[in-house]
Amino acid sequence: MEKLxxxxxxxxQGMVSISGAKNSAIALIxxxxxxxxxxxxxxxxLLSDVAVYAEILEELGAKVAWEGSQMRIDPSxxxxxxxxxxxxxxxxxxxxxxxxxxxxxxxxxVGLPGGCNFEPRPIDQHIKGFEALGATVTxxxxxxxxxxxxxxxxxxxxxxxxxxxxxxxxxxxxxAKGATIIxxxxxxxxxxxxxxxxxxxxxxIKGAGTETIRIEGVSELHxxxxxxxxxxxxxxxxxxxxxxxxxxxxxxxxxxxHLEAITAKMQEMGVxxxxxxxxxxxxxxxxxxxxxxxxxxxxxxxxxxxxxxxxLLTQARGVSVLSDFVYSNRFKHVPELVRMGAKxxxxxxxxxxxxxxxxxxxxxxxxxxxxxxxxxxxLTVEDGVTEVTGVEYIDRGYDHLVSNLRMLGADxxxxxx
Ligand SMILES: CC(=O)N[C@H]1[C@@H](OP(=O)(O)OP(=O)(O)OC[C@H]2O[C@@H](n3ccc(=O)[nH]c3=O)[C@H](O)[C@@H]2O)O[C@H](CO)[C@@H](O)[C@@H]1O
Ligand SMILES: C=C(OP(=O)(O)O)C(=O)O
Numbered sequence: 001m002e003k004l005x006x007x008x009x010x011x012x013q014g015m016v017s018i019s020g021a022k023n024s025a026i027a028l029i030x031x032x033x034x035x036x037x038x039x040x041x042x043x044x045x046l047l048s049d050v051a052v053y054a055e056i057l058e059e060l061g062a063k064v065a066w067e068g069s070q071m072r073i074d075p076s077x078x079x080x081x082x083x084x085x086x087x088x089x090x091x092x093x094x095x096x097x098x099x100x101x102x103x104x105x106x107x108x109x110v111g112l113p114g115g116c117n118f119e120p121r122p123i124d125q126h127i128k129g130f131e132a133l134g135a136t137v138t139x140x141x142x143x144x145x146x147x148x149x150x151x152x153x154x155x156x157x158x159x160x161x162x163x164x165x166x167x168x169x170x171x172x173x174x175x176a177k178g179a180t181i182i183x184x185x186x187x188x189x190x191x192x193x194x195x196x197x198x199x200x201x202x203x204x205i206k207g208a209g210t211e212t213i214r215i216e217g218v219s220e221l222h223x224x225x226x227x228x229x230x231x232x233x234x235x236x237x238x239x240x241x242x243x244x245x246x247x248x249x250x251x252x253x254x255x256x257x258h259l260e261a262i263t264a265k266m267q268e269m270g271v272x273x274x275x276x277x278x279x280x281x282x283x284x285x286x287x288x289x290x291x292x293x294x295x296x297x298x299x300x301x302x303x304x305x306x307x308x309x310x311x312l313l314t315q316a317r318g319v320s321v322l323s324d325f326v327y328s329n330r331f332k333h334v335p336e337l338v339r340m341g342a343k344x345x346x347x348x349x350x351x352x353x354x355x356x357x358x359x360x361x362x363x364x365x366x367x368x369x370x371x372x373x374x375x376x377x378x379l380t381v382e383d384g385v386t387e388v389t390g391v392e393y394i395d396r397g398y399d400h401l402v403s404n405l406r407m408l409g410a411d412x413x414x415x416x417x
Contacts, residue, residue: 019253337377365391
């Protein structure tokens with residue numbers, strides 16, 4: 001096991017280039033199962049979740065060649081094999097195997113997902129969607145069994161605008177008979193990315209990015225080449241890190257439109273932000289105003305940036321209130337930040353944060369974004385070395401983190417525990 005060591009107190013300076021989005025990549029890889037010929041994905045991030053997905057597809061018989069930021073997936077020899085255990089248990093987004101396998105084989109057995117369990121994360125809306133399409137779905141000893149004689153298009157109204165359920169239903173419906181309409185669909189940019197790939201494969205999907213998505217089922221999909229959108233959560237994390245260290249960083253290969261909510265909130269605090277076509281420059285200020293933040297579904301402030309933002313708000317004057325309306329209890333970073341001297345208390349679905357300096361400490365990342373929050377906190381500490389364990393969570397979502405931070409002037413290294 002490794003830990004991250006951070007000797008903070010240095011303003012981040014320079015340029016960082018953002019890789020492809022994790023939450024797109026881990027939906028696009030299973031989407032390739034639906035094709036009859038090779039799918040090439042470019043701008044792929046080098047993440048442990050991506051490696052696990054490559055392993056899942058190989059276990060099913062796909063040929064996967066992953067070189068740098070490109071993955072070539074030949075799904076022509078894929079077989080319908082039950083996956084109750086093994087790699088599917090290692091990541092959250094293994095739930096996409098349900099939609100993809102159901103779409104291609106009309107059957108699937110997939111163990112309930114693993115990944116970051118900061119609170120119960122139900123998949124009832126995914127199952128409701130599969131059942132509406134005509135599948136029988138049962139939970140047997142911790143595995144979801146899905147079976148359909150045929151999938152038939154229908155209208156599905158999601159009770160909550162779930163990213164995973166929206167994508168999973170798109171995957172299954174892409175090869176169903178007739179038209180499927182998803183109402184109250186999630187609108188995250190990653191959903192548009194998946195629809196773009198599926199359409200390049202021959203699917204007929206309209207409305208992705210709005211609350212109504214229409215999928216005309218087709219009998220066959222073919223291979224294609226697709227470049228993954230930049231990771232808005234990684235970009236937002238570097239924006240926050242730049243501000244927290246009072247640095248000056250150009251964050252390149254981003255879509256500024258995807259970062260509007262975080263940009264506006266940081267400007268409200270007094271951070272100076274300049275937007276360009278494909279990059280954003282973040283300049284820190286000597287002091288920041290306190291703000292209130294509400295994490296919401298897109299285009300609201302992303303829940304995945306809520307934990308990193310907590311660390312930035314410890315650097316603001318006065319009391320800030322950060323509420324998460326997507327996950328009511330996503331606060332595993334808080335006790336660890338308190339260990340570093342932060343004055344934060346959790347009340348219901350809100351963290352109340354009083355600004356003040358942090359101290360170096362030994363802390364543990366209990367999930368991916370909690371890990372990012374602790375790294376940012378460590379970067380702000382003037383004296384001493386902060387040790388962050390739980391690096392395996394951070395590796396799920398941040399590629400080249402240490403080398404990127406070092407390039408920006410941070411004193412950060414990995415050390416064996
Ligand atoms: C792999 C991936 O893309 N992960 C992202 C995805 O997770 P994920 O797709 O799992 O999150 P959802 O959008 O589904 O969850 C949103 C909300 O809906 C609830 N819900 C969801 C599904 C369901 O069947 N029933 C239900 O009640 C959840 O508990 C949560 O409160 O979106 C989240 C919200 O932006 C992000 O934090 C994750 O990074
Ligand atoms: C919660 C996250 O991811 P996942 O849904 O894959 O666990 C995240 O990216 O912050």
